[in-house]
Amino acid sequence: MRTKTMLGLTTALTLAVSAFAAGADTIKIAFIDPLSGPFAGTGTNGLHQYEFAAEELVNKKGGVLDGDMFEIVAFDNKISPKESLIQLQVAIDQGIRYIAQGNSSGVANALTEAINKHNRRNPDDRVLFLNYSAVDPALTNDKCNFWHFRFDANADIKMDALTDSIVSNDEIEKVYIIGQDYSFGKAVASAAVRYLGEKAPEIEIVGNELHPIGKVKDFTPYSRKIVASGADAVITGNWGADMVGLGKSVLENGFTGPIYTYYAAADGITAAFGDAGVGSLRLVAEGQLNPPPNDRASEYIQAFKAKYPDGNLSQARITNVIEMLAKAINEAGTADDVVPVAYALAGMEHESLWGGNLMMRESDHQLIQNVHIMEHTSDVVHDHDNSGFGVKVVKTVEMAAADSPTTCEMRRP
């Protein structure tokens, strides 16, 4: 029995490790995100955007350095911190130096700490963490480290832009804040309270509550409360099924005011809202799809849709990740030693494919960029979920929060 087990073990382990010992002229980026389970849709779509960006923006232009090509290697973390750490180890063993991850701040927290420890304990094969989507402010504040770069605007920056929009709308006197009961939901709620208090103390917060994440079957009781409170606007950081459930329930219940969200677009959400969301759903995000910022962006979107008809360009920032990484590697003159690459990335300025400038802030490795308020509408050139609906920019905050404070005390090698 034991020999049998051994044999199986040998084949399986060698399989896992040897399958990737391919060519030498590729720079591999490990994509560690959920590719199975309830969030696989988001993860797979993100993977496609990475593959497309690497192909279109780097490889077709001759690669980096002396023609080295980017290759995206996918790892399924099942949105579990434990699995992410295993896959991180597998990726490092394959000689991968760049780790991209975005879904769930919980996973990002686990990864950034593991990478920090790994780089300290193994100076010979250090890696960089390209966080393209996890927006927990702590990642670039208390928990920041030299190896972590965030390409999305964090929850505080987005809330800053979002509250600007609320304050400029005279019709909003009462606001209801609702979110999922975990670190991100709490960060959104406290940022909303803080910014509203600073900018417009006369706006009344009529409700501020958290609901269990992913467990609520029916949002009706919550939406009853929201309507009964007489709120003019709702702020929520909900995503996934919780976003659809809450939004639909609130709208069905007769709420007509704006619903300010972080993640109410793409991945089936746009299609699920359809006509019901028009006039109500607002979204704060970076990356402008509608109206198309320039011809290059339009061509890029069309090419992407031609290749992935069911896909969505839901995370525009992925092109920024790829372009800035390529630029940094060229500047550093090496892809194997990540320290010069990290130094090149920190402080880098770049012009985004989606219009506007980007600046990777040196003090905390937070990308400073334009943040937009968008609305859910059918008046779009590029829709989401092939539903005829999409998001259109209605307001832009340029280089949002460029001088915002940070508590990051970064130790540099």
Place this chain on the structure above:
Amino acid sequence: MDLILVNLIDGLVTGLLLFMLSAGLTLIFSMMGVLNFAHASFYMLGAYFAFQISLYLGFWMGLLIAPLVVGVLGAGVERYGLRRVHQYGHVPELIFTFGLALLIEELVQFIWGKNQMPYATPEILQFTAFSIAGNSIPAYKIFMIFISIAIFIGLLYVLTRTRVGMIIQAALTYPKTVEALGHNVPLIFMGVFGVGTALAGVAGVIAGPVLGTFPGMAFVLGSIVFVTIVIGGLGSLWGALVASLLIGWITTFSKAYNLRMEDLLTWLGFTKPEPIWDSAWRDLWSITSPQIADILPYILMVLILIFRPYGLFGKRDA
């Protein structure tokens, strides 16, 4: 006061939906002694089948056909799966249904993908039936209430007034005797399993448009159905009804009103530790009722199992 009425209606809808699931499950349990972990998966299949059918034939044909398909599937599972596992004992049976639940979820993802399906309520029911103090009650909810009540009455009638129902009730308690009288007990088992899963299918068809049709919908509802029938008493139809409504109203009301643990503790005579953010008990003091609304049924179940293991209406031990 108005809000109480609105919440009563909302809780009723939730409770009756839960009842349609738990009715089938409790029948299956009392007959075969099997807790069917895959029951909520049949609910999910009902929603997905109905969605697929509604694309071609409209919502109403979906409501008619999908439960039948689910029922036939369920009967097939009993005939070719459970009956085989039955010989090994109860624990493997339970584990079998557990595995089946996992498999069905994977299968649904394989066929329909991982995103939510745009399954919508029929247009004829997309209007506001009436509104109470600014809170609108959609017509679809009224429709759900009527369907569930009709099913309950129908079920009660069949079980207590018809010959088939008599045989089923007899087979519940004395399967050997019923078999000796010449009835085909395995066939009855298969039939009950089929009807039970078909009921779950109906629940899926009518809940899919409002609660969302996505691969996680079975998991979200899965264990709460068990909790319902355990609280109500295994094998009791009335128990299932009472427990479903109880859970529906408890969760709805605790979400609708922000009762705070702080008030309760103060009322009990505890003093709030200062400063609160430094105290080890800070999370206990900050709990509000919406936060714990969805785990209240579990607390209720554990308490009931400790003090009254046969549930509210049950006649025998679980």
Place this chain on the structure above:
Amino acid sequence: MTDQLTTDPTKPAQRIGAGSLTVPLIPWVLAAALLMVLPFIFTANSAITIMNQMAITIIFALAYNMLLGQGGMLSFGHAVYAGVGGFACVHIMNMDDFFAQIPLPLLPIFGGLMGMGLATIVGAFSTRKAGTVFAMISLGVGELIAACSVIIVAFFGGEEGISGDRTYGMPFFGVEFLQQIEVYYLIAAWLLISAALMYLYSRTPLGRMANAVRDNPERAEFLGYSARWVRFFSFVASGFFAGVAGALFAINYEILTEENLNTTQSGLILLATFLGGVGFFFGPILGAIVFTLVQTVLSLQTELWAFYLGIVFVVTVMFFPGGLAGLLMMHVPAMRLGKLGRLGVPYLKTLGSGAIGCLGAAGLIEMTFHLRHASAGDHSMTLFWITFDSHTILPWIVAIAVTFVGLGIARRTAPALAEAWNEANTPDGAPR
């Protein structure tokens, strides 16, 4: 009644130590040697990480089987005992002064005690009844504690969990556990210790009584044993080893999250244990190994790994309720008769072709999946190291042919296998 149970184990334990323990000593020595050598065969860090994960799952599965296999108690919330033990250990790691005084290898004891403490509290009311009542209470308590993990942030750290650094402990003979390989040996040592202890436990009168209570609680009661207390002690012991597994998890990953507590985790350990086989002590070990490989290695190869796992699991429950261990042990009688060799050729014929047929079927599933979900224009897919166009007819014909021929041959040769099986299990000269 309880007096008997608490005093009795001392005497017979000595008897067992002298007698029945000498025989099964060889597998243990072999296992220890194997654990020593493995890192020299698989040197990659990722392989070591996977082996660490495997070892942790083995301990957890063995602890779980103390309930399911030996005690007949089906728990749907056992992850909480491992999880709480792990959380406690991370908290100890974060207590700088205290942690600096204890060497890391002793940490699992604290985790175990924590798991045991929780199991004592819960077991006090949940073990009064076996069967459905126990299963449902375990489910309820599991859900409660998992839900608490996001509410009670001070202990569980909310959704992002809590993390620590294992290297701040007192150096253990100069080892600071910076490298994975050092952690591997720590975990391997604990694996041996816990497995041996759990094995010995199953040999004590208490362990034997757990079997009796599982099979016939009424008769056990008539013999003068309290079924409830027997279940309670099994539960507490199982809680201890689950806590050890949780502590090792904390050491290996240095982070614990809600995921360690939730019902999914509890379900997975049930799956792993049952897949390996609950009837034999080594069953959960097999199950944990196979399960970890599927989860970490197969998932790199295909997105559909959970689908295959589900199929394998359902098939196991339906046709091989003894699990992998049961399958292996079926061959013991034939081996005793010295006729195991005669099964070789029929096995190769039936199982070999059956396996090829299954691979063909898996290929069909993969191709269907690719056809439905791959990007437009992306027609090429790679399967079993062959790259082809999934939109042409030829690969489909090949896959269908392989499936049907493979399964067909398996079906045709099955009677011959059954014949050989009977033959191999019949002593020579015995009347047929």
